[in-house]
Amino acid sequence: MRRAGKSAWRLLFQRARESEHYADSGTEAGREQRFWLAMLYGAMAGYLTTLTVVYVYTRLTLDESNRGWINVVLVAALLFTIGFYLLRHRIVTMRHRLTYLVTADILAALFILSISGLDGGMGSPMACLLMLPVVYLAIGYPRPAVLTCGVVIIGGAAALTLVTRDSSSVLTAMFNMIALSLGLLLAVIGATARDWERNEIRSLRERLEVLATTDELTGCLNQRAFTDALEREIDRANQQGSPLALLVIDIDHFKQINDHHGHVDGDAVLHRLGALLMQMTDVHSIAGRPGGDELAVLAPGIEAGDASALAERIRLAFRAVAEPVQSTVSIGVGALLAGEERASTLFRRADNALYLAKEQGRDRVAVAALPEGELACQA
Known part of the structure; x- marks a missing residue:
């Protein structure tokens, strides 16, 4: 007892x-x-x-x-x-x-x-x-x-x-x-x-x-917050075995917009792009500003093909608005490889696709095909 x-x-x-x-x-x-x-x-x-x-x-x-x-x-x-x-x-x-x-x-x-x-x-x-x-x-x-x-x-x-x-x-x-x-x-x-x-x-x-996580000009996540979100979503995608896509978006000839129209109009163009991304992405997608005139969208649960279609809708919607200056964007799309853990690798893949879009004449979407190294580009 x-x-x-x-x-x-x-x-x-x-x-x-x-x-x-x-x-x-x-x-x-x-x-x-x-x-x-x-x-x-x-x-x-x-x-x-x-x-x-x-x-x-x-x-x-x-x-x-x-x-x-x-x-x-x-x-x-x-x-x-x-x-x-x-x-x-x-x-x-x-x-x-x-x-x-x-x-x-x-x-x-x-x-x-x-x-x-x-x-x-x-x-x-x-x-x-x-x-x-x-x-x-x-x-x-x-x-x-x-x-x-x-x-x-x-x-x-x-x-x-x-x-x-x-x-x-x-x-x-x-x-x-x-x-x-x-x-x-x-x-x-x-x-x-x-x-x-x-x-x-x-x-x-x-x-x-x-204020600590939001870019004041675009309304999207700032660089630090977006990087944290990217690493977090990569870990989640690997654990759940779900797809993950990244869109890297760059305003074409942005330096010329600042030189010819002034930085006020240049900031207005960036603000317009940020507002468009916030409007066109769903509640699961994350829009951010990694730096400069480059913005990005992280799309959990979306395959490369659907991400490409989203990028194309963003490109057409941005080009259709002429206020305050009519401009275009080039977009690179990268998809997460199975077992890939480094955020920098996925970002580099989408960034390489963006450079391909610019080399092909800008105002277009380029998709980094799988496996890495084969790129597809669409006007």
Whole structure:
């Protein structure tokens, strides 16, 4: 029996340890998990503090009634705290962790309400401890959670106030009830301000991420973000055995456009091409600006033939627009070879096809045929 008990405890500790797996701290999920882990440690500290205060109080008032029942509640609360500690990592990494943490705060309030009820109701000195769950809510919980817990706490406190019979404790009970209500009001106000601040910070972070990954002129991904996307999609294509095509697009005689019409019109042509790529590609395709007047489209799940047809549609659509300067593009299409892992190889293949299109007279699409080295060109 003793060995079985030790094995059960060892298994419980092992499972708790295995669940200690957090997302990258640089991500939103990772930051949220670490924040709630800190909040959970704060909750356990509050539990232990409350249990210690109640234990000392019962030792000082042994002659009062219901001390045995209060000790039972203390043992139950202590066991809950131990279980909460053992499962802390699993709770923090759960999708619905907030539900568990709110439940824990409500249980803390119910423990205190039970002890206060056994000690005489809201007139008991123990009723003052109800302020601890309220203060804990004010530290980091969102407003809906604060309101949910607050309704339970205030409802329980109101019920205890109504059953308080001792006239000498009525004023104390009313005072505790008023103080608790004011504390909860301040907690709701603080949660509202904190939620607003979090939303502002999240919105600012999203805008900064967009600025860090987007080319301002074309609206496509910038060089770094596009390279990361290219490497990521190559890994995915190799794992899933799915096709992947890359279109490299260059504006014909772009230097002459800048020299004859000015850089403002040149930038407008680049902007027009970027907007066209964003418009003509689907949600799975990725448009980027690897550098200079060269843009690219990464097309996951598309064979070389379909990618060539897409490139031809882009070429014709760009040539049809004369604002602010009528211009054309040359496009090179490359397809990922089976087992190919280097992004630079795929980009070089599509880039070589682009040079072929330029050598053949520009304003056309060239496809790097498979195997590498055989190129097909279409006007």
